[in-house]
Amino acid sequence: xxxxxxxxxxxxxxxxxxxxxxxxxxxxxxxxxxxxxxxxxxxxxxxxxxxxxxxxxxxxxxxxxxxxxxxxxxxxxxxxxxxxxxxxxxxxxxxxxxxxxxxxxxxxxxxxxxxxxxxxxxxxxxxxxxxxxxxxxxxxxxxxxxxxxxxxxxxxxxxxxxxxxxxxxxxxxxxxxxxxxxxxxxxxxxxxxxxxxxxxxxxxxxxxxxxxxxxxxxxxxxxxxxxxxxxxxxx
Ligand code: FPP
Numbered sequence: 001x002x003x004x005x006x007x008x009x010x011x012x013x014x015x016x017x018x019x020x021x022x023x024x025x026x027x028x029x030x031x032x033x034x035x036x037x038x039x040x041x042x043x044x045x046x047x048x049x050x051x052x053x054x055x056x057x058x059x060x061x062x063x064x065x066x067x068x069x070x071x072x073x074x075x076x077x078x079x080x081x082x083x084x085x086x087x088x089x090x091x092x093x094x095x096x097x098x099x100x101x102x103x104x105x106x107x108x109x110x111x112x113x114x115x116x117x118x119x120x121x122x123x124x125x126x127x128x129x130x131x132x133x134x135x136x137x138x139x140x141x142x143x144x145x146x147x148x149x150x151x152x153x154x155x156x157x158x159x160x161x162x163x164x165x166x167x168x169x170x171x172x173x174x175x176x177x178x179x180x181x182x183x184x185x186x187x188x189x190x191x192x193x194x195x196x197x198x199x200x201x202x203x204x205x206x207x208x209x210x211x212x213x214x215x216x217x218x219x220x221x222x223x224x225x226x227x228x229x230x231x232x233x234x235x
Pocket of ligand 1: 063087
């Protein structure tokens with residue numbers, strides 16, 4: 001692709017629904033778990049490519065609260081195993097290369113070993129941060145909003161003091177900038193309970209490609225598409 005990304009209007013924050021891992025595996029006659037493994041490889045490549053483009057934050061949907069509830073135990077424990085392995089290999093390598101990793105979502109309900117990894121990730125200090133990677137795990141957008149409401153009530157906040165900034169601060173994203181661009185792979189045109197509050201003004205990009213096939217050139221294509229959109233925030 002010859003078109004160049006305009007460097008001063010690169011989205012600062014992109015959010016990705018990494019869909020299509022199992023269909024990718026099935027299309028190749030592989031077990032579904034291989035699709036998630038290939039998905040983790042794709043993630044590492046995309047984070048590196050995003051940092052090179054000047055993107056500052058990437059938020060990915062790794063596992064929704066609905067996935068955990070609805071999918072076969074075996075598949076979910078396979079994904080947790082992949083996360084453990086991915087933490088000791090890919091994530092530690094990324095963190096060594098200046099990627100600040102954070103985990104968004106409900107910690108309770110996750111296996112103890114994953115909770116421990118989350119704690120370790122949260123206390124790791126990254127020198128020379130190049131990009132931030134938020135991994136949404138046991139995440140649900142409605143639950144996130146519900147928890148924010150509960151916390152505000154528990155804090156006894158005065159109704160007149162409630163504003164968008166305060167709600168922002170009570171979300172898992174805790175006041176981070178909102179994603180300007182959401183990418184969903186795998187062909188479905190929906191948000192699936194991902195970042196419901198934060199995506200109010202995001203540009204939404206959908207591609208039929210399965211997540212493991214989504215590479216740096218595809219990311220560039222999505223960013224070029226974003227740059228061709230007129231963002232007017234209701235004007
Ligand atoms: C959606 O595809 C993908 C998932 C539910 C899991 C995504 C998890 C990873 C890519 C692992 C991330 C790893 C690290 C180390 C952070 P799907 O299973 O819904 O695919 P389908 O639409 O083809 O059924």
